Amino acid sequence: MRKDVGGGERVRVGTGRNMKERQEKLLDMYFKDWKVFIDTCSLLKEAAPTFWERARPYILKYNNPVIVPERVLHELQKIYRNAAGVYDPVDVRNAERCLSEFLPRYQQENLLEFRGEPVDREGHADNVFITQFTRHRMTYNLLLITQDADLGADIRNLVNQRSVQRGKKIHVRRIDGGGNLFPQDGKKPHTKRTDSARAQTDGDRRPHGGHEHTAGQRPAPQRTDSRSSAMTTARKTVVTAIADDPLPAAHIPIEGEIVFRLQNGVPERIRLGKEIGKGGEGRIYETGTPYVAKIYARDCLTVRRREKIRRMLSRSISYAGICWPCAELSNESGDFVGYLMPRAQGQSLQIAVFSPRRLQKFFPHWKKVDLVILCITILEKIKYLHDHDILIGDLNDQNILVVSATEVYFVDTDSYQIEGFPCPVGTPVYTAPEVQGQPFSSFLRTKGNEAFAIATLLFRIMLPGKTPYSQQGGNDLQENIARGDFSYPCGENSNRRAPDGPWRFIWSHLPRRAMKEPFYQTFRKGEAHYEECDRLDVNAWLANLREYKNLLTNGKYAEQDALSLEIFPNRYKHIEPNADAKSPQQTKTWGHSTPHTKSGAKQSKSPEKRPCRVCKSEVPVTQLDHGVCSLCRGEIYEWKQCRTCGSRFCITAAEHAFFVDKGLAQPENCRECREARKKERETWLTTPQQNTSSRTPVPQSDRAEESSSFETVAGIGIGLAIAYAVVHFLL
Structure with a gap:
């Protein structure tokens, strides 16, 4: 029997000798050239040691140890300490064996390696896996071993997105009771021992390595039979009563200073690196890790903002590319000053696409x-x-x-x-x-x-x-x-x-x-x-x-x-008419119609192409207006201040080209003022002129221009007269 699993893989499910052979082939395939990651809940599985023994020869054969993120190690330590007494004794015992026996031995034998920055201990392991799989999915085939169906669904979603057409394979498997790797089918795994635990979270949003959904449970999508109510209602309809009062902060940290992330009530140091962004709310700093710190401006630190960040941290939001807060940040005095989040890349839509x-x-x-x-x-x-x-x-x-x-x-x-x-x-x-x-x-x-x-x-x-x-x-x-x-x-x-x-x-x-x-x-x-x-x-x-x-x-x-x-077609779309149309065959366009060349008829010569003045792209001359293509006509050439009303106005590339071709100076007044002057002149020209005293007053700006022109001509005349007199005197 064949079964579909994440990433489009299909595997056979069987028992006995065939099962053993298939497991051997599977392990050989994964450790030959895949990157293999393992999650906390799989390390705690009772049958995990059996899996390690079966995988050992293939890991050593290809020198490809299993990757264990530092965040997973941190979660094991948390379960072992069991400070709040919320974990099942069996999980605590298994965590102790992992930390004291299995992991040190496997690391020494080169069966596994720990990877990650110290900041990977923020939030929960899901973020680490999703970040790493997003980063490396175009380079390596990736396998995640986890018992958590929700995390598995998030990882599989990276390849199930229909927008993704390229990239390597991503598989998700779990360890069964016999130590075999089995595909996740998207259903919930068998009830785990920590289901009854209720974690006391402070930065951690799920117990048991971030995979149990209790107090911080990821809610199921709300469904309704009424489209109207679904679109007009939200889960809550009343704004929170939490006051938007200012929060005291002894000091707002800046570049090079220390902030603290709160993890299980214990502050951990982070040094703020280079400032990489700022806005009305605050500034963004590097941290030397895949995460960045947002530090709020003093006037943006409020009780409501702090409580909102804490509410966001309580929710299990893990999706590649959504830079969701993953830890609260405070200054040396313990005052809330911001939060930690995954680092984003790229240019904004406004800059790169619009x-x-x-x-x-x-x-x-x-x-x-x-x-x-x-x-x-x-x-x-x-x-x-x-x-x-x-x-x-x-x-x-x-x-x-x-x-x-x-x-x-x-x-x-x-x-x-x-x-x-x-x-x-x-x-x-x-x-x-x-x-x-x-x-x-x-x-x-x-x-x-x-x-x-x-x-x-x-x-x-x-x-x-x-x-x-x-x-x-x-x-x-x-x-x-x-x-x-x-x-x-x-x-x-x-x-x-x-x-x-x-x-x-x-x-x-x-x-x-x-x-x-x-x-x-x-x-x-x-x-x-x-x-x-x-x-x-x-x-x-x-x-x-x-x-x-x-x-x-x-x-x-x-x-x-x-x-x-094409993104920018240079004409309307051609639509073939119905075959039974009585009118001569034409190509219809939006608001236009042009003769359609029959099959086999001689095609018209392609129009001459010339470079656009602005972008230098070769385009048909029919698409150029004063040497500027249709895509560049609206580009801003220059900003100026209106001489009449004082407002700022822009001159587009098309307007600049027009004035240059006509031998005209660039306008000194905005379009509105130019239009107003034009209307005043038209009114004056069409009004009967009975005497000079009844004329429509000339606008002050026009008087200034006319006066300036007269003074220029007069100055030239006087200069010529003086020059003539001097020459005549010398002769």
Whole structure:
């Protein structure tokens, strides 16, 4: 009989001699070229010594010892001490044997090796395994031996994510009663001896090596038959009564100083390294480990913030790329000053993806499918949080860092909404219309509110950087959001104010069912998914994105129009008409139609290409406007201060090129002031001029310019006259 296990492996399950042979082949395979890790609960297994004896010849044969993270060793020491008396005596005895007998002997015989930084003792072992497997999954085949089904599911999820198409194998196995390696099937393992234990946690969030779910239990996803209630309600509906009063702090640590992490009530020293980031709330410091320290500014240290961090530490949140707090930090006086978290990598979406030019710089080989995979990667992390009743709240492009389409980091997680603790901040463009303008710290967001932010983020990734409510001659973005005035068309539905430039082309190449309709129905007032209770949740968007990915990878989209595979197509999508159409065969485009060349007919000559003035990319001359391609026209060339109203305004690359080509000086007034002056002049020209006293006054700025021009001409005339007089006198 064959059985599916994590990582796509299929193994035979049997007994007797066949079982022994298969175990030998399995051990030979794993220790030949895999990296093998073992968890605390498997080391405590009664049959663990049998496993070690069977694995010994293969470990020595390939000189490939089993890796035991330092955090696992720390957990064994904690179980052995059993200070709170919460562990089963059998587990305490097994921990003692591991520490005093088995592990020292296995280490001396080179059957295992301890690895990790001292900071790996933070939180629980799950974080260490997930971090290491995420880091090395592209380089090595990885095996985790654990009895914990939840940890196994998290590890298997690294390869079960549909956005991951590359990478090595990841397997998860457990030790059975006979010392054999058996695959985990995703079900809960047999009841362990520590099930009755209730850990007294202070930094540790689970007893028994972080695998028992008791006081800090990972909650199951809340299911409901009502979509409306699921989208509009949260587990808690009332903001916590914990006061947001200031916390005293004798000193705020800085670079080079010592902070303390609290572990089982015992402070452990960490020296703050180089400052690598700062913001309104505080500063981020290196620690010489895979973790970083966030130290709050003095005015951000409050009772509510401290209690929120402690509540977050009590929850079992372990997912690759989610930089969740893993330990509380204090100064030398014991005052709360911040927390420790996994280190993130990459550039923010705002920097790396939301600017067409920077997107081509950071990811020059990306196609549309890479953006789709990026969306799936982000959605899978959001789904994990939602399944654990955690809302991001302030979902925005600054708090998501991108390394690749499949490696993404969520930062600033201390602002997330958890239980009765609200997310106190928000970004207007991602804020749902029903909560626009409200003080975010005064209410709890719903999944329906967050669904709007999710749709907005996906839209801005699909149309890199463009907001859903931008439009031609449009009003303020927040006003457009409040009115539900979405301008991109869906079929015949359109207000015909979609922004000019490449955005129309990109929109036309999106699949209607998977992308256009969901976006239109979410952002356009009165449509199916506009209301808070009707918005698509993360699962629906995941299904749509996976459908879109399939269209891009199975060749169907390329058959219709190869430009649909590009991030920035330079024309509208071609749609073949019905075969029985009576009209001459044409290629239809969004708002246009052009003759379609029949098969075998002579193709028109490709247009000449020239480099863009800004990005230097070779593009057809038909796509250039004063030498600037469509992607660079909106890039800012220069910031200036208006001479009339004093406000700052920008000159775009397209405007700069226009003025240069026309031989004009760069404007000194903002667009609004220039338009106002233009209207005043038009009014003056069209008004009947009866006498000079009734003329419309010339604006002061125009007078200054006219006066300046007159003075210049007069000065030149006087200078010439003086020169002529001098020459005449000398002669």
